[in-house]
């Protein structure tokens with residue numbers, strides 16, 4: 001046994017690393033090196049059973065031993081051994097047969113592959129990162145070669161290009177870089193470039209090199225693209241740059257980074273000017289919008305007084321109705337003969353309402369062919385029907401958040417009435433040819449010159465739509481029922497038309513006014529406006545001439561529609577002053593005020609006195 005031990009010792013003397021001798025007959029470990037004990041974490045290796053050191057696949061071990069016995073030597077990486085803690089050991093096993101003291105034993109040299117890989121990595125890392133003189137010289141040589149070989153290209157490039165080694169020292173600098181930075185190659189080569197051109201941010205804060213993307217390029221092997229930074233010139237001025245820094249390798253070794261940069265000062269300046277200009281445009285637009293809102297408000301206030309003319313009780317009642325309903329979101333049905341001012345009333349309601357920030361959307365059923373009504377109201381998508389070449393929103397969609405005024409609701413075909421009611425009640429609309437529902441918040445104001453109840457009975461208006469609309473009916477009275485509104489309407493319409501035509505305003509004689517007031521006005525205010533316009537055009541003599549061919553019998557006067565004495569007096573005062581102005585203050589004579597009014601001068605003298613009209617009033 002002692003002899004055997006000596007033989008084992010001498011057999012192991014030349015062994016390297018973890019080595020064991022096994023007796024294949026007994027499966028026992030006869031001898032082991034210290035490295036083997038270390039590997040298996042077991043000081044009592046000698047004498048123990050070897051097969052317990054095999055983690056798995058014992059059959060593979062038997063095959064391996066057979067191969068060794070047969071060939072005399074073999075190796076494998078297929079077997080996983082385990083240490084005393086049963087942790088697996090990923091190994092390469094080299095085995096051969098030894099004959100000691102006349103008996104065959106197995107000598108196994110075990111290489112721990114994990115430890116081997118760790119050592120390889122450490123030595124690689126040491127080679128790359130230790131940064132010893134050899135590596136530094138190698139990097140220098142690499143950059144010199146790079147620069148020499150690419151001299152022409154580097155110097156021809158419009159972009160600034162410089163290289164840094166793994167210590168951040170400048171290794172080369174092309175011509176464009178020197179021109180942009182003002183630093184020469186001699187100034188920078190071999191020096192820490194970050195501290196020379198990249199030391200501060202534009203706001204004055206220092207820029208530590210470890211935060212710099214260029215350094216990160218060679219520390220963490222990243223390509224970094226920066227779109228807006230500054231490099232500092234030799235004269236202390238900053239230039240705005242965009243750059244790309246790319247790590248570069250000499251074979252497997254990282255030797256530094258190349259930085260390619262472009263001076264974007266001019267572009268940045270142009271962009272800044274553009275941004276400033278756009279800010280200014282936005283500010284002006286806001287200002288204009290505010291002014292517009294202000295003017296709109298001013299116009300609305302102005303309109304509230306002047307749009308709907310008339311002092312008759314009917315008109316006063318109409319205005320009170322408008323004021324009442326415009327404060328609500330209720331649907332409104334406006335009835336009245338043609339030309340009585342239904343559109344005017346609809347606009348007044350919208351303008352006085354909380355929806356007045358959006359323009360009212362006007363839809364006149366009778367103005368569109370029956371086939372187009374659906375597309376006009378609900379919109380369509382491209383291809384919804386032949387001729388639908390692009391998407392188009394309908395009037396309902398356009399009125400979202402505001403008011404839709406449907407003029408002559410009875411002209412809408414019955415199917416579209418159903419669809420309209422559906423959209424309004426559900427608060428959603430789909431364009432023709434589209435499934436997508438779009439939200440809808442619309443106030444509906446509808447008008448008609450027909451008797452809607454009769455239209456419902458005749459089946460031309462849906463009952464449910466009529467009920468939906470008839471929440472707040474407003475009636476516009478015909479002009480023949482309120483002749484006292486004719487003088488103020490005439491004055492208003494005459495002023496408008498003369499202003500538009502650029503003409504002097506003719507005088508309205510009392511005779512003409514009587515004629516206008518006794519006419520029936522089947523076309524209501526629209527007809528009156530036409531008569532006045534025609535009169536303003538043909539009147540050359542300074543007096544309004546009107547042409548009403550078939551004046552009706554004096555309209556039946558409703559006592560509640562009569563002018564008060566005060567009304568009459570006011571009109572008379574205004575008309576007399578206008579005449580005196582027109583006649584240049586002369587009462588009698590061919591172009592005198594009395595002649596314009598078609599009364600005697602003495603009557604006019606006494607009227608001036610009676611009404612308290614003085615020369616200051618017309619001069």
Ligand SMILES: Nc1ncnc2c1ncn2[C@@H]1O[C@H](COP(=O)(O)OP(=O)(O)OP(=O)(O)O)[C@@H](O)[C@H]1O
Pocket residue numbers: 307308309310336337338339340341342343344345407449476525526529
């Ligand atoms: N009270 C009024 N004060 C001032 N202008 C009026 C008044 N009533 C009507 N008008 C004017 O008469 C013209 C016709 O009015 P509007 O178009 O509103 O009538 P309508 O009832 O809607 O007519 P239609 O039924 O034919 O559409 C317009 O120029 C309108 O400004």
